[in-house]
Amino acid sequence: MTLTSREITSQPAIWREALAGHSERATALLTLPGSRILVLGCGTSAFVAESFAALRESAGFGETDAAYASEPWPWRNYDAVIVLSRSGTTTEAIDALDRVPAGVRTIVVTGVADSPLADRADDVLLLDFADEESVVQTRFPTTFLLLARAAFGEDVSALPDEAEKALGRPLDIDVAAFSHFVYLGSGWTYGLAQEAALKIREAAQAWAESYPLLDYRHGPLAVADSRSLVWIIGRVERSLVADIESTGATVVSGVGDPLVELADAQRLAVAIAELRGLDPDSPRNLTRSIVLS
Structure with missing residues (x-):
């Protein structure tokens, strides 16, 4: 591990x-x-x-x-x-x-x-x-x-238990089946989508993108195919899911709290890195902090 x-x-x-x-x-x-x-x-x-x-x-x-x-x-x-x-x-x-x-x-x-x-x-x-x-x-x-x-007033007291259960389950994604990873979010979860995609780029040197949920139709959808995994964090738009699936892509629609989904997305990044024989803790060309002379 x-x-x-x-x-x-x-x-x-x-x-x-x-x-x-x-x-x-x-x-x-x-x-x-x-x-x-x-x-x-x-x-x-x-x-x-x-x-x-x-x-x-x-x-x-x-x-x-x-x-x-x-x-x-x-x-x-x-x-x-x-x-x-x-x-x-x-x-x-x-x-x-x-x-x-x-x-x-x-x-x-x-x-x-x-x-x-x-x-x-x-x-x-x-x-x-x-x-x-x-x-x-x-x-x-x-x-x-x-x-x-x-x-800000949200009751998040149950999230540690929810995360513990989620992280204790198998990831249930055939990592080898995909070469293209996309995360979509809306409102505050768009930041999470960007972060999830960054994890894959950093840890696994893999092709990962992120977009605001409904903007995905406006161009980026053209790239999706059977090797694409599109993960929606937070709010789901069913008509968009149908449009994505029509390309042959696989859609993951989150059902848990978005923050717990981000933790699961982090696991996916590690799994991709390990499949590629990479060390997810020491990404190529990166350091823990960018300190410029």
């Missing part, structure tokens, strides 16, 4: 620890009722930022924008900026935080307390118990989103 596999299956226990000991601080730092917030991240953290922004705004806590820390972003008189970085050392994230105007509250969510980002922030949501050794992130982003959903 690879390190990534152990970190994936550890998620139910990590989620329980998060809810038991970190919900109060997460609520204080992530809700900020009425505040206009910008959330920044790179890679996985950028996709998680998109999901977080959709969740917070739909929960009624205030305008929330998400952006890539590595890309220029317009300033809109934000009250606070949240930067997501597992390592706390990502150069673009540090540079982005340094560009925040004086007087704007800065909050860093990280797994490392004594990191450059943590040192620069006004407040830190420390998730060191969810940190991981693998280059490929799994439990850190899901733990953050679990805490965010709890902070």
Whole structure:
């Protein structure tokens, strides 16, 4: 069993620890009722930022924008900026935080307390118990989103048990039957779809795409065939499923909580990597944190 596999299956226990000991601080730092917030991240953290922004705004806590820390972003008189970085050392994230105007509250969510980002922030949501050794992130982003959903008023108390059951079952996907993997999501689950596809690209060097649910008809559907696996996370549109299946592709329509589905998607990435003889913990050309000279 690879390190990534152990970190994936550890998620139910990590989620329980998060809810038991970190919900109060997460609520204080992530809700900020009425505040206009910008959330920044790179890679996985950028996709998680998109999901977080959709969740917070739909929960009624205030305008929330998400952006890539590595890309220029317009300033809109934000009250606070949240930067997501597992390592706390990502150069673009540090540079982005340094560009925040004086007087704007800065909050860093990280797994490392004594990191450059943590040192620069006004407040830190420390998730060191969810940190991981693998280059490929799994439990850190899901733990953050679990805490965010709890902070926004969702009852997520049953999710650790649901995840434990799901991760204890066989994946039930013939990995060798597919060469093309697509994830679709809607609303906050589009960020999850992007993250699920990234896991396959990172860990398995395989062809993986992600799209907003209903936009899949608008061009990308042309690529689907019998070697395609299309996984819908969250809301399902039955007419779209029929259109996808008419290409010969296999559709997986999620029936569980989207966050649990993401954990299952992580398992699929590891399974593809192992089939290809790859180490999912040490992807080609990647490091745990992008630190630029």
